[in-house]
Amino acid sequence: MNYADRNQVEDMREQLEAQLRPALTCECPAVADEDVIPMGGNGRDGRFFASVNESTKPAEDLWWLWLGRCQTCRTDWLIAQEERIYDDFFVVRVTPETADAIRNVAHWPQRWLTYEGVLRTWRTLSRPCRFLDYMAPSLLWTVEDIRRGRPDITVAEMADLLGIEESHVKDILKYQCS
Numbered sequence: 001m002n003y004a005d006r007n008q009v010e011d012m013r014e015q016l017e018a019q020l021r022p023a024l025t026c027e028c029p030a031v032a033d034e035d036v037i038p039m040g041g042n043g044r045d046g047r048f049f050a051s052v053n054e055s056t057k058p059a060e061d062l063w064w065l066w067l068g069r070c071q072t073c074r075t076d077w078l079i080a081q082e083e084r085i086y087d088d089f090f091v092v093r094v095t096p097e098t099a100d101a102i103r104n105v106a107h108w109p110q111r112w113l114t115y116e117g118v119l120r121t122w123r124t125l126s127r128p129c130r131f132l133d134y135m136a137p138s139l140l141w142t143v144e145d146i147r148r149g150r151p152d153i154t155v156a157e158m159a160d161l162l163g164i165e166e167s168h169v170k171d172i173l174k175y176q177c178s
């Protein structure tokens with residue numbers, strides 16, 4: 001096939017999916033080692049979480065992070081969910097050794113232990129939502145969380161993580177102080 005032709009590529013993708021999907025007993029084989037699964041939308045999250053259940057959560061209040069296990073193929077997945085700015089699940093296939101270290105001695109990967117770390121990962125992989133509400137609670141909570149994690153974070157860094165203008169961040173900070 002001609003890979004430069006988008007229609008041919010899309011057509012081939014559909015043909016392959018029609019051939020391969022009925023054989024899948026879980027979604028895992030169709031998920032990359034590091035993958036972004038949007039919440040809602042195309043239904044990929046529903047298929048993935050039909051067999052992947054929570055296996056353990058961090059003891060601290062890290063509500064965005066958990067370890068899941070597929071009940072069908074026993075694959076362990078590290079899962080971060082971001083439902084304020086990006087509306088995605090970010091999933092990473094982990095080895096049984098890594099999953100055991102998380103379950104037995106709470107050895108969670110460093111990169112997602114702060115909310116800022118989660119947003120930093122997303123910034124490189126996904127696109128932020130556009131907010132219709134200028135002072136959307138999701139934005140206010142997130143600014144609060146990332147400042148709690150690092151009080152000296154700059155306005156420019158926050159604007160980049162949230163995908164909004166610096167002036168918008170300043171207005172949020174002013175609003176929160178008033």
Ligand SMILES: [Zn+2]
Pocket residue numbers: 026027028029051070071072073074075
């Ligand atoms: Zn599976």
